[in-house]
Amino acid sequence: MAIAVITGAASGIGAGLARVAVVRGLSVVLADRDAAGLAAVAAELGSAAHAMPTDVSDAASVERLAEFAFAQGDEVTLLFNNAGVLSTGLSWEIPAEVWQTALNVNIAGIVHGLRAFVPRLNAAGHPARIINTASVGGFLPSPFMAPYSATKFAVVALTEALAGELAATGSRISVSLLAPGPVKTGIFREPPMAAAQPFHAAMVAMLDSYGLSPDALAEIAFEGIDRGDYWIIPQPETLDADLQKRTAGILAREAPQFYAAGE
Secondary structure: OOEEEEEOOOOHHHHHHHHHHHHOOOEEEEEEOOHHHHHHHHHHHHHHEEEEEOOOOOHHHHHHHHHHHHOOOOOEEEEEEOOOOOOOOOOOOOOHHHHHHHHHHHHHHHHHHHHHHHHHHHHHOOOEEEEEEOOHHHOOOOOOOHHHHHHHHHHHHHHHHHHHHHHHOOOOEEEEEEOOOOEOOOOOOOOOOHHHHHHHHHHHHHHHHHOEOHHHHHHHHHHHHHHOOOEEOOOHHHOHHHHHHHHHHHHOOOOOOOHHHHO
C-alpha cells in the first residue's frame, strides 16, 4: 500500500487530504504539532493512518518524520507539504515572533520537508510527487495579512525552483503547486489585531459563504494529481480574473489593486 505523508493533518485541508487518500486506498502518515487533533484524525481513519506529532518549523522533527514514514515498509509516493499559519494585522504592528512563526512554518516547514524527503525519495528511485500548498494569496497579495501573503508568494517561487531542479537532475519526483481559494477551515482562528477586525470578519464570512469543504478541496487536488498537473487551482474563479488584472497592471506599471480589501 503506497504511503502519502501529509503535514498540517490535524485539521482543515490536511485532514481532508488524509480522508480522501485513505478512501483511494493509500496509507497515510499524518504530521502536525497538534498531537491531540492528530490522534483524533488518525483514530477516525483506522489502521491505514499513522500519526507522527511533528513541528515542521524544526528540521530535526521533520527528519524524524521522514525516518518514521520510510520505516513503514511501503513506498512513500506522495508528500503533501501542507502545514501553514495565518495572522492578521498591520504589517508594522504584527509582533516579531508572529512574523517569525509564519516564516518558520510556511516557508522553512517546506524547506525542511524537501531536505528530509527528497534525498530519500531519490534513493528509493520510484516515481513520487511532492505537493506544496500555497494559496491564491500566493499570487494576489492582501493587506492585513502580510505574513501570509509574503510566505505564500515564497511557496510559489520555491515550488517552481524545486520543479526545475528535479527535472535538471533527472529525478523521478514530480511536483505540484496546490493553490486553494476559500476553504472552510480554522485558518482564521487566531483573534485579529484591532486594525484588522473588519477585514478578519469579512474573511470569515467569505469562508462560511463560499468556502469549499476540506474534503471537496481534497477530491479536486487528487484529480489534479491523477492528471499529473503542476498547477492545481481548485477554484480558478477566485484567481484567474484578478491575476490577469494584476499582471496587466504590473506590465502597465500601474499602482497595485488590493483585491481582498475592496472588491
